[in-house]
Amino acid sequence: MAELHLLGRIVGGSGFPQRRLFCKWGLQAGAAWRPLSGLTSGQTHVDDPQADDVTYWSHPIDVHYATKGLQGWPRLHVQVWHQDALGRCHVLGYGFCHVPSAPGPHSVRCVTWRPLAGWRERARRRWVGGGARLAQAQEEAAAGGGGAERFRLRSEAGGSVHLELGVVLRHFRRFGVRCA
DSSP: OOOEEEEEEEEEEEEEEESEEEEEEEOOOTEEEEEEOOEEEEEEEEEOOOSSOOOEEEEEEEEEEEESSSTOOOEEEOOOOEEEETTTTTEEEEEEEOSSSSSEEEEEEEEEEEEEOOOOHHHHHHHTTOOOOOOHHHHHHHHTOOOHHHHTOOOOEEEEEEEEEEEEEEEGGGGOOOOO
């Protein structure tokens, strides 16, 4: 079997309209991929930057996969959440990026988006807190490859999540796959 070892970290986020942010993340892969070790999902701590709009998490990622085929190459999906002063949490952005297929170190920027809120939702967000978020089925479609579902939603840009990922490939040449 060919193997992929993903080492790195979620550096942080930038461009989000609020402070006190944390990130929920997960790796998704096709049926031919099996995690051998490491966590395929997690959550960072809450960071409250004081000087600028850049949030630093420095959350580690260390996952080892074995695969029988290239279909369903792993991708990382993220959700950036805001925690208010009362401890209530609401989502500020959804995003995903493919794990690089070339071995070596990579800097990856994952752009996020969120559902566009109507005037009632915006008023609720201002006075009560929270905001528009995806229903469970929509969330799974958006994160799981249902790109057509994502484009049926009215959405607005969120900020960006910055990652530093190292990719190690093993035994791919045995199966006729050349990696740059």
